[in-house]
Amino acid sequence: MIKLLIDAHVFDGKYQGTRTYIQGIYSAMITHKDIEFYFAAQNVSRLKSIFGIAENIHYIRLDATNSIWRLAWEYPRIIKKYKIDYAHFQYICPFIKCCKEIVTIHDLLFLDFPKYFPLSYRIKNRPLFMYSAKRADLLLTVSEYSRKEIKRHFKITEDRIYVTSNCVSIVNDKVGLTDVKAKYGLDRYILTVSRIEPRKNHQMLLKAFLELQLYKLGYKLVIVGAMDLKNKIFNTLYKSMTDEEKESVLIFQASYLDLVALYKQAALFVFPSFAEGFGIPPIEAVAYSCPTLCSNQTAMAEFDFFHECFFSPYDIQELKNKIMYFIQNDVTPICEALQKEIVARYNWKNVGEQLCQLIKDDKK
Template identity: 30%
Template sequence: MFVVNGRYLTQKATGVHRYAFEICNKLHEMAVDFHVAVPNEIHPDYKFNFKVVKCGSLNTHLWEQISLPRYLKRIGSPLLISFTGCGPLNYSNQIMTIHDVSHERYPEWFSKNYYRFYHYMMPRIGKKAHAVLTVSEFSKKEIVDTLGINSEKIHVVHSNVPFHNKPSKEEILSFKRNPEAERYILAVSSMDPRKNFIRLVEAFDKIKDKSVKLYIIGMSFKAFNTPDLQKLIGENVHLPGYIPDEKLQTMYQNALLSVYPSLYEGFGLPPLESMTYGCPVINSDIPALREVSQDAALYVDPYNVEDITQKIEQLLVDEPLRKELQEKGLLQIKKYSWDKSAKQVYELAQIFM
């Protein structure tokens, strides 16, 4: 038996939270003996069948550092797995997850409190833990280089698309957009400085076809030094904030293309989401996105506004290229599986149980 750190269930579901949630769902389907320890409040976003145990009266990091280890020691100090955050500092029988080390590479993108907390905690817990999970070979190398954690204890367990009602390949390839429908480009992510949306809007404003709109979908978080994107809103640029999965899936399917101009990633989930719904992808030419998307995307220099503009215009008019990227994307997403990721986690957990 092992326990999963369930602090993620108190927070709105974004990429790292979905990683934790989907792996827990698959572990439950596999009939693995585990439960999720949680604080008192669970966010209404989550609907699940796996077992949860509420423990302690604290919340946020205090729950993770005080209530959680107390509970674990009370039930015999079982193996703990944290799929997000860090895990408790004063608990040695654990596996932690580090999705990326962007706070170390670019501390200016984060609030001072966020940077100080993770700069202190992450290497200390990582060196003490039995093993560290991460989501790409690029992130594994970054963890070794920045945190000094032994590469032999770092295990790559990929993320994947969290949507479950995926269209078939035949449905995607035969899908026809309504010619009267709104023509738009999609960009999906949290409103984080590294997502590079200011340059994206600057590049979008330079395209010749003024009938095309840009939708930037995502939320802001206190952890980030979020740029003021509201001033970029114009007649053709829209920031609707968070939208439910069902609507997002429809937007992917009807978009002309999606753009992910991020400056730094550990994995990069939105390009795979886009591919799942047959939406051609433009990616930043950075190591993690090259690793995850391979030849199923068109790549740009994320610091070069003119290059972003040129690639958007190229993909807008080049129907054969859009079709080629669509088909390559459908092949690329087959390489990722929550079943495979959950199995990797369970096999690793068995070593330390």
């Protein structure tokens, strides 16, 4: 029996892609009865609602709210107490090694695109990420793009870095979804989903929406995401808008079930990000049959099936042309073909089996 500890503290804070990754990969893995899973977080009730109750699933309530205290003291103590064989961390492992470690470095965007990240973040995390990556017994990442960047920045050979991709989780059709059009006062709308920060490039989408005057055609722009890093260009543009324009732009956070309903009912989804380690929202949107336009940069360039749905996040005219084409034409055949490709390629069950096999091979 393998004892596997999962650092799940991301379930205690704001929603992040790392939460989607842990939830997806371990929801698929927990059926393996020859592994005991130890999920650790402060909000144990939330973890139980996600991963359920089973003989091979255990929950550990974290005491530390400070990341340094958690890594320096609490996790080493937990590992020794429960005699953990493997522990899985995102980005940074504990300062003392007490068992075999699995580390997922999702991206190194702060090194590739430093202007989008605070100096303090870059100074602190480069040595911590490098130390964790080099020390890991199993080093994982989520895309070929990130794999190459880890190799380049940290001088780690590619054969030591395994790609365990992000995937999509499809909500059962029998689950009752909210009428989001009634809830949020929507009719026709263009949707984007991500934290609001400069590299996500909301400013380009907002500018395109305003220049096309889509609000005069009855469309609204819906931005689902929390304000994260200050985006001066976006904020300045938003403040300069007329009252009529502001009424057509909605910014809010939504539950996952509401998000699914928003995907299903949107006229168009647009993902204009400059840089991603993977980019879950565009493939998630397509999985829910939403017409989608996606940036063609960094890890998103690996979504080679997007073809005409790609655009450059540096070319606003191209984006405007594609928005108008997609809302004026029936793109159902494009959406159906993309949906089949994505559901087949990005499957959590397959990735869960991949990680399970990596652990068992390493243990031999």
